[in-house]
Amino acid sequence: MIFRQVMHDDLGCASYLVGDERTGRAAVVDPKFEIDEYLQLARYHGLSIEHILETHNHADHVSGHGRLAAATGATIHIHRLASPDYEHEPFDDGFELSLGDVRIRALHTPGHRPEHTAFLLYDVRRSQQPWALLTGDSLFVGDIARPDLAIEKHEGARGIFRSLWRMLELPEHVEIWPGHIGGSLCGGDTVDRKPVSTLGYERLHNEMLAVTDEDEFVDRATRDLPPQPPNFQAIVALNRGPLLIEGVEPRPLTPRQVLLKQHTGALVVDVRTALQFDEAHVPGAVSIPATGAGFGTKLAWIADRDQEIVFVGRDDADGRRAVALAEAVGLRRIAGFLAGGMTSWREERRPVRRIERMSASELRERLATRDALQVLDVRERSEWRRCRIPGSINVPYHELTSVPPGIDLARPIATVCGTGSRAGTAASLLARLGASRVLHVADGGVATWREAGWPVEGEGVTLRA
Structure with a gap:
């Protein structure tokens, strides 16, 4: 078996090239829009890409199935419930694709989306047992997928619960290769950035797999869900619609x-x-x-x-x-x-603007002098509820389309987040709204503040960056 994971690092999305060295036949699972890497890998290993498999209609990134099919002539396969508008071969649970000694078997795992499917990989030259499971957006390393991107969240969570227990019937040695690593919008805060695990390890250390009661699982899976991706419905429409082949020409x-x-x-x-x-x-x-x-x-x-x-x-x-x-x-x-x-x-001596920067310790000093500085915390609301700087106002950075309630644009505003990255984007958005003086807390943030032992409010759980 020839097996390669191809990562879209910016989005935390993983795709896979699976091939049979003896026959030279290969399949790509969940291709990203930029397809050059698959073509290069296929040439390097002497493979012909004949099949494209989708785990589901993706909601966080545009698929490259159209471009890859146009480049190779490969057949696109997706579960029958996906109902896409492009030419494809629909499959059902138990569908098998043979590349030679390498075989791929569909395991229908609804929950994240109704059509969601994982793929079992077999190398029958070595064993009749499965070697790996491409879990897509169902089971991640350290966590599970979110249940609210296609159907009502409680219904989605029940689907994921049942799908996970179906996976757990597989042998412990089976490797887990997910569709996402940490940082993706399709997972939670505890998705690991490690790209692979095993079913046995996840059984022992994935907290959600320790929940055996379905109602408790649903409650935990739907509690404090992050905001839905902003254009996920539009991305699903692109991925279900006519094949997208042409890219945007940079001008x-x-x-x-x-x-x-x-x-x-x-x-x-x-x-x-x-x-x-x-x-x-x-x-x-x-x-x-x-x-x-x-x-x-x-x-x-x-x-x-x-x-x-x-x-x-x-x-x-x-x-x-x-x-x-x-x-x-x-x-x-x-x-x-x-x-x-x-x-x-x-x-060309065009005009420029600047934004002041400050550290978390400098923010602490300014507030200690009872300065009239306003503190705008731009993390998600769940983060702010857990732990925050006393007196801070919370508006997530991506909601700064108008002046936040309680914020006076005529007075200095310090933007703060976990470590400083989101605060920079927020500072630029406030400047666009007409703020007279914005200060970007760039060196540290609420995490630094809390670790220093300075006063905080909230539930006090571990922060994410």
Whole structure:
């Protein structure tokens, strides 16, 4: 068996190439939109990609099944309940695909979505027992999938409970290769960033698998669910609809063209580091760094699908990469990117804006002097309820489309989150709303504050970054 995991690091999405070395036949499971890596792997191993398998209609990223089918002629397979509009071969529970000595068997595991299916992998040259299970969005390393993206959440949780117990009937040695690692919108806070586990290990250490009562499981699985991904229904529609083959062509723009686009309503997104943005940026731009994981997720929260987007990076490579990451979350109204990056803007002596930065300790000092500084905590509401700085106001960063209640734009505002990353995006959004003075708590956040032993309010559970 030839087996390779292919990761979309920004979104935490995993896909798989499965092939038979003897016959040279291969299948790709849950392909991402950028398909070059599958084609390169197939060439390297002497494989022909003949099949594409989808675990379900994805809600957090655009599938590459259309592009891969066009490039290879492969047949697309998905569970009958998915009911897509493209040409495909529907399957039911127990469907088997033979690549030679390598076989793939469908295990219907509804819950995350009604059509959701996991895939058992067999290498019959070695054993008649399954070797691995591609769990898709059902069982993750350390956690389970969320139940609220297709049906009512309690019904979804009951489906996941029953599907998990069906999986647990498999031998303990079976490896678990999930569709997501930590950081994905389809999982919770405790999804591990480790890409693989075993059923035996998860039985012992996955807290949700220790819950044997269905009602208790449903209660825990539906308690404190994070907000639903902002455009998940639109992404599902793209993935169910006619095959999407063509990508967005990145278009370089001059500084003047960027201004014209901005004046006609385009959203300007700066993808450089938060430090670079704070030091100098295009007036009215939003800071969403693409230098770390989660860029596409944040962009999807903030960008309007019907609004054009212009990217500003350090150079053209930054801009082109941002276009690809935007495509992955279904954002296709891309006007272009600033040619030459921020350097070209500065060379033309265009106006820039700046945002003040401060550390958590400096915030503590300012508040200790009873400064009139307003503290806006931009984490999710569940995080704020658990632990917060006394007197802080909470509005998640992705909801800053208008002036938050209780916030005075004429007075200084400090934005704070867990460690500083979301606070930078929030600071840029407040500046766009007309705040006279915004301070980005960039060095540390509520986690630093709590660890230092300074006063906090709330339930006091462990924070996430």
